Amino acid sequence: MQSDVDAAGKPARQGVIRAPQSFFAGLALIALGLFAIWAISNLPQGTLGAMGPAMLPRWLAIAVALCGAALVVVGLLKEGEPLERWHLRGPVLVAIGIICFAVTIRWFGLAVAGPLALFIGGFGSDETRPKELLIFAILMTAFCVVLFRYLLNQPMPILIIPGTSIYI
Amino acid sequence: MKKLFVLTAAALLAGAAGAQAQAWPSRPITMIVPFAAGGPTDVVARIVGEHMSRTLGQQIVVENVTGAGGTTGITRAKQATPDGYTIAMGHMGTHGAAPALYPNLRYDPAKDFEPIGVAAGTPILIVTKKDFPATSLKEFLDHLKTSGPKLNEANAGVGSVSHTTCTLLQSLTGTKFTRVPYRGTGPALNDLVAGQVDFGCDQIVNLVPQIQAGTIKAIAIATKERSPSLPNVPTTKEGGLPEYEVSAWNAVFAPKDTPKEVTAKLVDALDKSLSDENTRKRLLELGGIIPEGADRGPQALQKLVESEVARWTPVLKAAGVVGQ
């Protein structure tokens, strides 16, 4: 729809925000900086000669917020990259897979946590083949059990069934 | 088909229940060491654990769970199932000073554990840099009184043995000196050798080679008798400050409600390891003090824990030292 083209051959962006990536990055940084300032607010800063625990974090947070502001300004003034598309499948499934591992490893053991993480996380790719993944998950977990528990002697629970005393 | 399934399940469950009735220990035991691998407590744990493994017939596996001055690992031990397969090596800091240092401490050293026994203690030494203008404890204390604030003391940070023991020195002598924290005894020792700081109070294990080589000076050792590894270093008693008697004791604990048969076996295994010639040799080489007779065993340990908590709490509170 827009036929104007800028020097780089890219369509000139209409609107106030010339470089959305910088702009929103900058906003996020300002938020981060403010959050950190709030998080450290309960501690004493001390003086320059006798620095307290909050001195460095506070000034760093301010620096981060300032950098964020600079990026916002850049985003308004210069041409730059647009916001990249976000893919949700990968991050969400991988994150859930990892969290499942964390939640089950101590209470159910590697034999449960492993396949869970492998199977759920494995779905993060567009090309997953469920049956293949399931078999792979079981085989890989077996390999890890042998490697970490028996070869390397790591104190990691393999299989715990609560209620019974099965604890391998 | 269904009947077969039910029978198999029942058999498995019965087998599992039966497994419980098997004599302890039927699988490796985890000993939680709340400090980094290679440090004094870890070394003592491994030396003692090795012999205990032989007596018990099952491997004792050391698991290092570090953090928050050792309290993370001990909290983990408290929460462990009291079936005898998790024990812990605590020490003077985790079971003596911790209640005073950490207001939000999530365990009670005297109530949440079954004491097994003291393993080995490492005496504390007062050491100074090479060219510190004092050779005896008396001269050192005089220096503290006159130029206290000008002197720099190296320690391994709030919650560490070196910090806690020098706090005691501070309160006993009523002096004030500048405390310089380091991340660990390695860097602290390095700066002491380099002469960037003036003195420190630390466990003997790290210090013997340096003292013998003359890179640092030992002023006094905080025990009743001189140590065989450093026969020329006078005790604090000889030097005129007998109240400064500290040793970083290390002891084995099991979670509360661990069955009596299990703790009895652990007590026995520990006792045997402390009487074993080879184990003793290695512990003594480190400069460790091995408990004998009445100092061994659960009752002695329980008394020790209670007395240590009582001793350190007022000292640390008065010094205003607080971790979180």
Place this chain on the structure above:
Amino acid sequence: MSEIISNLGLGFTVALSLQNLALCFAGCLVGTLVGVLPGVGPIATIAILLPITFGLDPVGALIMLAGIYYGAQYGGSTTAILVNIPGEATSVVTVLDGHQMARQGRAGIALGIAAIGSFFAGTVATVLIAALGVPLTKLALVFGPAEYFSLMVMGLVFAVVLARGSILKAVTMIFIGILLSTIGTDLETGQERMTFGFPPLADGLDFAVLAMGMFGIAEILRNLEHSETREVVKARIGRLLPGLAEMKQSVLPILRGTAIGSTLGILPGNGAVLGPFASYTVEKKVAKDGSRFGRGAIEGVAGPEAANNAGAQTSFIPLLTLGIPPNAVMALMVGAMTIHGIVPGPQVMTKNPNLFWGMIASMWIGNLMLLIINLPLVGLWVKLLQVPYRLMFPSILIFCCIGIYSINSLPSDVVFIAIFGVIGYTFIKFGFEPAPLLLGFVLGKLMEENLRRALIISRGDLMTFLDRPISAALLAVAVLLLIIALLPTIRKGRDEVFVE
């Protein structure tokens, strides 16, 4: 001179005994294999394998442990190149160009040059230790907190130079990295900073967790969106080992890296961590076309890897001559020595010459073995890269989870790598690079501690950083470097290049 030769001779007789040779080999092999596992860095590897050495005599045990150590270092570099996961602070730089080379199908070349560079650096470092071990320790003692602070400031300036794209974004990442390093318990007062009362945070964030999340997991997330391009990359494998042209390109970087790494490795307090970063910065600035860096420049692997290995070897010096461990790995070695009945100290060299010189000789032998073990392995690793990504990335995932969990047995650590993975992915989406953040994290902690320590000792006198000559010199170099780094940007105007 003749004394050194006779000492080395003694060392080689000890190291070349059949038993010690076998132990050295076993250590290198096992160390490499375990170190390759994503999520298991050198410290974790040594801690895991330490019990194996208990039945051995002290010299043998230490030779094996040292072998495990370099093996783990090299295994960590392998992981950095192949899957973008730095196992230790020193591997962060290898990731930058090494992994890019792997994505271009040049993984074999990257691994090969890393092995060769490391071997050369290890040889030189061994000679250095033999000849100059004792005098070099005096250097270590001259560095006080003020000097360390200035060194760290200089290191942070390296991080700015390291940046591939926008300087503003790189500086921001550095600040965030330092900010993250302040989370935890304050060393001086014992008060908790930004932990929100959450116990696992009481000791601050773990480097391994941060690195694994921001590099490993984030990289996986990024790859998951470009499924088509990954197949194309894998098809072009090309030569397995570096050719003559690549070797020629790498000669000078390796020489420079060795010099830099050897010097920095001696400094206690983890000076060795700066070696690879310094080398990368030097190479980037010295190269005719600096923009190649970050896109697969072989100098960016050769130099830092040499610096890495040189630093790893020379960091034994404070341990063997002073008995004071300069970093966490050496502290483990101290523990190992103590368990075996040798308490390290200044007199180990004279009271235990077999041990001292035997270890030094076996260091060189270990380096040689690593070369022999790893060059054939390159073929194996490259084959491994051809596994379809849909199966490879879950494997990397599970190794990361298990690896991280095995460090402290804390499920919260595992959750953190997920969180940092998503955060890292977010950063990449916004055009930020994680490498400066990690460097800021590592150096920030050291910098703040030494800053406050120096100020305590000087009783609040800020001039202490300029009064002390070494400190002043380092700060001057830092300022100079900063100007050199910013000059092109200032001259060309703010023409920022957003990469990827």
